[in-house]
Amino acid sequence: MNCPIPQDQLDEIYAFAIDLARKAGKLLLERIGERNVDQIYTEKENAVDLVTQTDEDVESLIKTAIQTKYPTHMFLGEETYAKGQSREYLIDEQPTWCVDPLDGTVNFTHAFPMFCVSIGFIVNHYPVIGVIYAPLLDQLFSSCLNRGAWLNEKRQLPLIRKPSIPPMPSNAPSKCIFACEWGKDRRDISDGNLHRKIESFLNLAAERGGRGGKGGMVHGVRSLGSATMDLAYTAMGSVDIWWEGGCWEWDVAAGIAILLEAGGLVTTANPPDDLHAPIEPVKLGSRLYLAIRWVP
Amino acid sequence: MNCPIPQDQLDEIYAFAIDLARKAGKLLLERIGERNVDQIYTEKENAVDLVTQTDEDVESLIKTAIQTKYPTHMFLGEETYAKGQSREYLIDEQPTWCVDPLDGTVNFTHAFPMFCVSIGFIVNHYPVIGVIYAPLLDQLFSSCLNRGAWLNEKRQLPLIRKPSIPPMPSNAPSKCIFACEWGKDRRDISDGNLHRKIESFLNLAAERGGRGGKGGMVHGVRSLGSATMDLAYTAMGSVDIWWEGGCWEWDVAAGIAILLEAGGLVTTANPPDDLHAPIEPVKLGSRLYLAIRWVP
Numbered sequence: 001m002n003c004p005i006p007q008d009q010l011d012e013i014y015a016f017a018i019d020l021a022r023k024a025g026k027l028l029l030e031r032i033g034e035r036n037v038d039q040i041y042t043e044k045e046n047a048v049d050l051v052t053q054t055d056e057d058v059e060s061l062i063k064t065a066i067q068t069k070y071p072t073h074m075f076l077g078e079e080t081y082a083k084g085q086s087r088e089y090l091i092d093e094q095p096t097w098c099v100d101p102l103d104g105t106v107n108f109t110h111a112f113p114m115f116c117v118s119i120g121f122i123v124n125h126y127p128v129i130g131v132i133y134a135p136l137l138d139q140l141f142s143s144c145l146n147r148g149a150w151l152n153e154k155r156q157l158p159l160i161r162k163p164s165i166p167p168m169p170s171n172a173p174s175k176c177i178f179a180c181e182w183g184k185d186r187r188d189i190s191d192g193n194l195h196r197k198i199e200s201f202l203n204l205a206a207e208r209g210g211r212g213g214k215g216g217m218v219h220g221v222r223s224l225g226s227a228t229m230d231l232a233y234t235a236m237g238s239v240d241i242w243w244e245g246g247c248w249e250w251d252v253a254a255g256i257a258i259l260l261e262a263g264g265l266v267t268t269a270n271p272p273d274d275l276h277a278p279i280e281p282v283k284l285g286s287r288l289y290l291a292i293r294w295v296p
Numbered sequence: 297m298n299c300p301i302p303q304d305q306l307d308e309i310y311a312f313a314i315d316l317a318r319k320a321g322k323l324l325l326e327r328i329g330e331r332n333v334d335q336i337y338t339e340k341e342n343a344v345d346l347v348t349q350t351d352e353d354v355e356s357l358i359k360t361a362i363q364t365k366y367p368t369h370m371f372l373g374e375e376t377y378a379k380g381q382s383r384e385y386l387i388d389e390q391p392t393w394c395v396d397p398l399d400g401t402v403n404f405t406h407a408f409p410m411f412c413v414s415i416g417f418i419v420n421h422y423p424v425i426g427v428i429y430a431p432l433l434d435q436l437f438s439s440c441l442n443r444g445a446w447l448n449e450k451r452q453l454p455l456i457r458k459p460s461i462p463p464m465p466s467n468a469p470s471k472c473i474f475a476c477e478w479g480k481d482r483r484d485i486s487d488g489n490l491h492r493k494i495e496s497f498l499n500l501a502a503e504r505g506g507r508g509g510k511g512g513m514v515h516g517v518r519s520l521g522s523a524t525m526d527l528a529y530t531a532m533g534s535v536d537i538w539w540e541g542g543c544w545e546w547d548v549a550a551g552i553a554i555l556l557e558a559g560g561l562v563t564t565a566n567p568p569d570d571l572h573a574p575i576e577p578v579k580l581g582s583r584l585y586l587a588i589r590w591v592p
Contacts, residue, residue: 186503205482
């Protein structure tokens with residue numbers, strides 16, 4: 001990717017984004033003691049689609065900091081978007097911040113540690129900077145174009161894209177860890193998202209030869225309750241495969257930045273008509289993603 | 297539970313167990329950089345049932361320390377047991393250490409952070425001390441009879457059994473986080489464990505009224521790849537419900553100790569014939585467990 005922003009400016013933006021993610025994570029930690037399953041959230045689409053005051057406060061903190069420091073940059077945040085009228089894809093070629101103040105809100109309301117703040121920075125439709133911070137785990141995943149992808153800014157093992165990541169198993173998806181989420185659509189209808197997802201998950205889990213030849217015998221099926229954390233762990237190589245449908249840009253912008261800088265692959269989750277065609281990189285906004293970790 | 301070991305001796309054993317778990321965790325961290333998916337493990341029952349040299353070395357470290365410090369105590373460890381001839385239930389009324397040196401071996405081989413060492417101490421069939429340490433998360437869950445259950449020895453929020461745990465939702469299992477594992481049995485047969493498990497998981501996930509009235513609309517379905525971690529988070533109240541079949545004593549001894557001391561409930565996962573009968577506490581060795589977190 002040929003970025004019109006000079007590297008030294010990009011490095012400065014990267015340092016700012018890391019600092020901002022840590023500040024946002026601190027606020028999340030302060031708020032977690034106040035959780036109360038029956039009271040602190042508002043249901044959105046249904047009883048498992050939540051937003052809390054914390055989501056809004058953290059987004060406000062991030063948005064204010066960005067608009068003060070970089071007033072010419074565009075901003076797209078989950079909560080800002082939800083309050084707006086438009087449902088169009090809003091990212092153009094301009095430098096744009098794409099932010100999820102709290103991914104894994106259900107986890108957050110239960111003090112289950114798989115929640116995070118996600119800050120992506122996009123230029124010419126390419127996510128050039130990504131920072132994901134899970135404060136209860138104190139795990140900060142980050143990347144900047146040409147600067148590599150890192151866990152906890154090089155302080156902690158395993159570093160991303162280092163020898164600690166083994167080769168992809170020769171008979172993948174066997175021996176792979178597959179991450180997936182059950183999602184918010186819980187309608188019990190045969191062609192609904194719930195049943196279609198579970199069919200796919202079962203195919204990956206079942207023994208080789210099972211499921212009409214589709215059995216993948218993956219090492220493990222993991223569901224963390226945060227697509228952003230799934231993607232961060234895929235970038236790190238702890239998860240080998242992740243797919244999800246219905247993601248918004250703020251769910252994946254930072255994670256895709258980190259995964260790409262770590263050498264991973266992200267494409268659409270629908271198989272192409274021609275299985276031998278070149279794999280197309282995914283476009284942000286496609287809603288349907290398949291990510292594969294870096295293969296040494 | 298009326299423990300024949302005086303409290304001051306129990307406190308000493310508790311401190312020893314915590315120290316031992318930290319030492320074992322340190323060894324796990326040292327070994328994680330050496331992982332290589334294709335080489336370092338041995339398959340047991342099938343391609344997803346693993347044991348590594350690390351499992352054996354960590355058990356050896358723990359067993360040696362215990363036998364040196366408490367030569368009269370019995371010891372039951374996963375790897376020791378696997379090498380033995382007997383398949384009988386081996387815990388009697390004597391003071392017995394029950395140890396899983398590495399739960400979540402698949403996660404460990406992928407550097408996915410949900411793996412842990414689990415050390416339980418059982419007297420008269422009751423788990424009186426439990427220590428679970430997840431070194432990559434630096435989360436240590438622990439309990440001792442009459443001493444409460446704690447995360448990171450009181451240093452970190454949320455503490456177990458503190459106001460940060462909200463009430464159980466009034467319409468549970470809705471609004472609950474449900475933890476479950478896909479397991480190692482991946483045979484694609486309709487009455488096999490894989491399909492029976494997924495049927496149960498689907499019931500809990502589906503909308504209210506769905507699945508022939510069985511739909512539970514839980515907040516989230518989580519699979520971490522470690523029954524021990526599932527149970528630790530249930531003790532903490534981050535997970536509300538967990539069930540599992542086929543667990544061994546070392547998978548659950550420490551977790552049950554912590555859950556019980558935190559005020560949680562653990563029983564068999566098969567519903568009784570009489571739904572109004574008193575709920576019986578589970579017996580270690582029953583293999584089939586249902587755990588519910590503490591309800592304030």
